[in-house]
């Protein structure tokens with residue numbers, strides 16, 4: 049029998065190929081690749097998390113208390129940091145990290161335009177000015193050379209974003225920070241479990257912010273963490289996360305003598321609850337297993353899509369351990385008749401949820417107007433922005449789910465090829 053190979057070089061079973069007529073797309077009335085919708089970024093929660101939440105609910109203490117403290121201890125231990133402070137989100141973590149460093153009016157904070165709004169919104173909320181530095185197209189991480197070019201005498205902090213779970217070039221970034229006397233706050237929303245030269249993200253920069261949002265590598269539904277080596281910063285963040293009070297409710301309850309809680313500085317309401325920490329404690333204990341599973345799904349995609357005329361896979365730098373938070377492909381739009389949004393829409397109809405990470409921030413109406421940016425200012429981020437598509441990647445996916453994604457992507461790209 050003659051072996052049939054598709055454009056990807058993969059063997060194609062003739063019967064399956066016959067079913068892929070050009071008018072076969074679900075978006076055009078054909079049958080979808082799979083019956084059940086594959087949710088993009090679904091969490092994986094087990095009975096341990098549920099039992100712990102019930103235990104907390106029954107304990108009589110559901111606010112910030114012993115379980116938050118335990119989660120913090122375990123998290124600090126896991127990443128190898130001296131301090132971990134749990135908060136209500138990564139947005140809160142970034143806000144508090146920058147506040148603690150005294151970022152305010154007149155300061156500039158350098159970050160990537162290829163990030164979620166939270167990274168940049170908190171800079172604006174502190175009265176400072178975000179300054180974008182373009183990314184390296186292949187890794188989608190901030191380019192150290194662009195950082196260097198963006199530094200002025202107003203620059204106070206650099207915020208690298210470990211995009212998709214791949215650490216940034218931290219040696220270069222810390223070198224720049226040291227030379228210019230700047231602080232580094234890492235946005236590690238994607239990077240729980242990632243390593244750089246054998247060291248976990250969370251123990252590299254001055255302050256690191258993590259996210260436990262439902263689609264992240266571990267979840268507390270909403271939640272975040274700041275890690276640092278500095279006890280002064282950790283203490284200040286602990287105070288600022290709860291109105292700037294000298295002690296929290298658990299501290300007062302747990303004390304044998306009357307403790308008055310005094311406002312030492314006006315803080316925020318960013319504390320994590322024991323119910324959330326109940327999830328976090330067990331999610332954290334599964335993180336290595338989750339990461340291995342994510343890597344396995346990523347390998348299925350790697351094998352299926354390398355090489356392909358229709359899409360490019362992101363590069364991985366050497367000396368790192370990827371957290372495999374996102375599997376991002378870049379569509380080769382020159383080989384397709386449609387844009388990325390049409391491809392994502394067609395995959396949706398095939399019952400495959402995808403994500404777009406991200407539309408570069410300087411192209412959003414607020415930042416375009418407020419910072420006076422135009423298309424062309426950050427060409428690498430813009431290029432990625434137009435082509436990027438994130439395929440489902442979760443610890444709960446079965447091999448067959450990944451194979452369905454591969455089939456749907458092939459079906460859609462074949463249909464739309466030039």
Ligand SMILES: Cc1ncc(COP(=O)(O)O)c(C=O)c1O
Pocket residue numbers: 137138139140163164166167209235237238258259260261271272
């Ligand atoms: C890169 C990045 N930074 C920050 C955040 C904000 O995280 P959270 O939703 O926990 O506030 C996200 C969330 O998706 C993110 O992807």
